[in-house]
Amino acid sequence: MDGNRVTEPLIKIVNLKKWFPLRLGFFSTLVSRKQLYVRAVDGISFEVAEKEIFGLAGESGSGKTTAGRLLLKLVPPTGGEILFRGKNVTKMSEKEFKPLRSKFQIIFQDPYGSLNPRMTIFNIIAEPMRIYGIKDEREVEKRVSKALEDARLVPPEEFINRYPHELSGGQRQRVATGRALVLNPNFIVADEPVSMLDVSIRADILNLIYELKDKYDVSFLYITHDLALARHVCDRIAIMYLGKIMEMGTTDQIVYEPLHPYTKSLMAAVPVPDPTAKRIDVVIKGEIPSPVNPPQGCRFHTRCPQKIGDICEKKEPTIIDSGNGHLVACHLYT
Amino acid sequence: MSQPLLNVKNLVTYYKILRGYVKAVEDASFYLNEGEALGLAGESGCGKTTIALSILKILPQGGFIKGGNILFRDIDISKLDEHEFRQNIRWKKISIVFQGAMNALNPVYKISDQIVEAITLHEPNVNKDEGVERGRKLFELVGLDPSRIENYPHEFSGGMKQRAMIAMALACNPELLIADEPGTALDVIVQAQVLKLLRELKEKLGLSMIIITHDLSIISETCDSTAIMYAGKIAEFGDVASVFKEPLHPYTQGLMSAFPNIKAARTRMQSIAGFPPDLLEPPSGCRFHPRCKFAMDVCRTKEPVMKEVKKKHYVSCHLMK
Numbered sequence: 001m002d003g004n005r006v007t008e009p010l011i012k013i014v015n016l017k018k019w020f021p022l023r024l025g026f027f028s029t030l031v032s033r034k035q036l037y038v039r040a041v042d043g044i045s046f047e048v049a050e051k052e053i054f055g056l057a058g059e060s061g062s063g064k065t066t067a068g069r070l071l072l073k074l075v076p077p078t079g080g081e082i083l084f085r086g087k088n089v090t091k092m093s094e095k096e097f098k099p100l101r102s103k104f105q106i107i108f109q110d111p112y113g114s115l116n117p118r119m120t121i122f123n124i125i126a127e128p129m130r131i132y133g134i135k136d137e138r139e140v141e142k143r144v145s146k147a148l149e150d151a152r153l154v155p156p157e158e159f160i161n162r163y164p165h166e167l168s169g170g171q172r173q174r175v176a177t178g179r180a181l182v183l184n185p186n187f188i189v190a191d192e193p194v195s196m197l198d199v200s201i202r203a204d205i206l207n208l209i210y211e212l213k214d215k216y217d218v219s220f221l222y223i224t225h226d227l228a229l230a231r232h233v234c235d236r237i238a239i240m241y242l243g244k245i246m247e248m249g250t251t252d253q254i255v256y257e258p259l260h261p262y263t264k265s266l267m268a269a270v271p272v273p274d275p276t277a278k279r280i281d282v283v284i285k286g287e288i289p290s291p292v293n294p295p296q297g298c299r300f301h302t303r304c305p306q307k308i309g310d311i312c313e314k315k316e317p318t319i320i321d322s323g324n325g326h327l328v329a330c331h332l333y334t
Numbered sequence: 335m336s337q338p339l340l341n342v343k344n345l346v347t348y349y350k351i352l353r354g355y356v357k358a359v360e361d362a363s364f365y366l367n368e369g370e371a372l373g374l375a376g377e378s379g380c381g382k383t384t385i386a387l388s389i390l391k392i393l394p395q396g397g398f399i400k401g402g403n404i405l406f407r408d409i410d411i412s413k414l415d416e417h418e419f420r421q422n423i424r425w426k427k428i429s430i431v432f433q434g435a436m437n438a439l440n441p442v443y444k445i446s447d448q449i450v451e452a453i454t455l456h457e458p459n460v461n462k463d464e465g466v467e468r469g470r471k472l473f474e475l476v477g478l479d480p481s482r483i484e485n486y487p488h489e490f491s492g493g494m495k496q497r498a499m500i501a502m503a504l505a506c507n508p509e510l511l512i513a514d515e516p517g518t519a520l521d522v523i524v525q526a527q528v529l530k531l532l533r534e535l536k537e538k539l540g541l542s543m544i545i546i547t548h549d550l551s552i553i554s555e556t557c558d559s560t561a562i563m564y565a566g567k568i569a570e571f572g573d574v575a576s577v578f579k580e581p582l583h584p585y586t587q588g589l590m591s592a593f594p595n596i597k598a599a600r601t602r603m604q605s606i607a608g609f610p611p612d613l614l615e616p617p618s619g620c621r622f623h624p625r626c627k628f629a630m631d632v633c634r635t636k637e638p639v640m641k642e643v644k645k646k647h648y649v650s651c652h653l654m655k
Contacts, residue, residue, distance in 0.1 A: 059521040059522070059523065060521055168609045170609065198377040198378055198548070198609075198610075199377065199548055199549070199550075199589060199592055199593060200377055200588060200589060200592050200605055200606040201592075201605050201606070201609065202592065202603075202605065203591075203592045203603035203604055203605035204605040206603060207602065207603065207605075225521065225522065226522075226594075227522070227596060228551075228594035228595065228596040229594050231594065231596055231600065232594050232600060232603055255596065265523060266522060266523065267596070268526070269522045269523045269525070269526035270522060270551075270596045271517075271525075271526070271529070271549065271551035271552050271554070271555045272551055272554065272555070272595055272596065272597050273550045273551040273553075273554050273578065273590065273593050273595050274554055274578065274595060274597065274598070275554040275574045275575050275578050275579075276575070276579075277554075277597055283523065283526045283527050283530055284523060285527075287491045287492070287493055287494075287521070287523075287524055288521070
């Protein structure tokens with residue numbers, strides 16, 4: 001879709017889908033034979049280039065976390081393809097995929113839940129190497145120290161024998177970042193890495209991600225609901241709504257020239273820390289509908305302030321390039 | 335100049351635990367004029383919720399007001415006994431929307447029962463039907479369909495629960511509403527809807543508000559004045575316009591540059607080095623000195639006092655002459 005990018009993308013996904021079957025109660029299964037699904041991710045396509053931070057933004061329930069888990073093959077997709085440097089990894093078995101798995105890492109949202117409280121920091125960071133059969137203890141020690149240094153937990157000796165409960169939230173998230181880096185990955189999914197942290201230390205983790213990208217040529221999928229933060233770290237952003245991508249483009253295109261009415265509403269809803277800023281009081285009504293039964297046609301039409309008519313209710317808009325790789329799925333632009 | 339509606343003077347609130355006293359709020363002073371909104375900001379654990387609980391006298395076990403005055407229309411409400419406080423102040427004059435609307439409602443009672451309970455507890459002469467009727471009116475006021483009052487909390491979405499909580503807080507026509515983290519755990523769009531509702535209520539009912547949040551942008555969108563707290567103390571207090579335009583305390587400056595602004599140019603965000611202190615044993619002198627870029631010798635030994643640097647702009651820092 002982007003002609004001037006010559007090299008192959010690191011990750012490319014095509015029409016990726018994940019439908020979770022809905023468990024019905026005993027009586028409902030007797031009455032209706034129809035299997036219902038939660039359409040968490042319903043056909044999304046994008047590419048993440050080498051050394052790129054790609055942001056996936058949307059409200060809760062938009063499917064952004066499921067998309068991240070799909071990319072890491074933590075959940076099997078219902079349909080679609082995942083290509084890693086041109087190689088189709090969708091159908092690979094866990095055994096075939098294992099050598100590649102070390103290239104894919106994740107930083108979870110909750111640093112209080114993602115570190116084993118009974119393991120020392122050393123063991124937490126060493127565990128991925130043990131799983132991948134690095135037996136040389138001196139090598140392991142060296143790489144743990146380096147990971148801690150990379151994550152700015154210095155001096156490493158001061159941290160290796162501690163337990164997670166002895167660290168602050170920000171330090172824990174650094175440990176999680178160090179652990180994600182220790183196998184020299186190419187691609188890291190960062191799922192809301194700062195939403196549980198205090199405002200005063202968020203910037204640290206984001207700056208760290210930014211620096212590591214350049215230092216180790218890693219690409220990130222940055223999943224967030226906070227557009228103001230996404231804007232500060234991401235190169236490109238995709239806006240998700242009910243399992244679909246509504247708009248995708250460079251960060252500046254999304255922030256300065258949003259096209260989709262949903263993106264515009266999201267941007268208008270972001271509070272601004274400047275009391276002199278002009279406040280736009282058009283707030284769209286309602287909340288995100290259930291992904292079990294998403295609205296017909298364009299999924300956003302029930303809340304859309306710029307609905308043009310029947311077409312929005314009947315026909316699902318396709319995602320088109322409005323120029324310069326700025327993609328939008330809306331009937332206003334077809 | 336008229337008297338402020340709420341005037342908190344040198345409030346000190348501690349929690350007694352096994353290991354000693356948690357000095358959660360130390361020497362906090364600020365005031366709120368009638369019809370205005372005050373934003374209380376700071377990191378988690380800085381004592382902002384404790385101030386709210388002290389004002390309403392609903393501190394959890396172990397918590398107590400050690401000193402200071404809380405003047406509401408010139409009456410020191412911190413000295414009232416529990417019976418008098420419940421009869422005359424709590425919910426009738428001052429009410430609160432608790433943090434985490436998702437979990438603050440009782441899941442096994444209908445919303446209407448919960449609102450009626452709040453009304454009859456504070457106004458014993460109101461019967462149930464009158465209470466439900468008042469609840470319906472409140473639902474309309476906060477933008478909910480009045481017929482939904484007979485629903486259970488699980489039938490409401492997050493934004494609707496937050497609105498129901500606001501309706502419940504308004505049940506006895508309070509003059510002052512405290513909203514603890516009204517936007518947290520809500521999606522951006524729903525958060526914007528709730529903030530808009532709070533602004534409208536302030537206009538329509540002449541309600542005074544205290545909004546507790548860690549999000550500075552929420553304060554700039556809804557408040558007239560702001561108090562920035564750090565480790566149990568108020569670092570800076572003043573008009574929103576003045577504080578946001580020219581933050582004077584190094585902590586406020588740090589918070590502002592740690593905060594992303596989607597409308598402004600893309601700059602590198604700066605965080606504040608270190609982390610907040612343990613309030614069992616707060617640092618000597620200025621509590622911010624271990625993290626402060628400008629710390630001097632005097633900061634380590636002497637506690638700064640709050641000074642009015644400009645008109646309605648108070649700062650507690652040794653850098654201020």
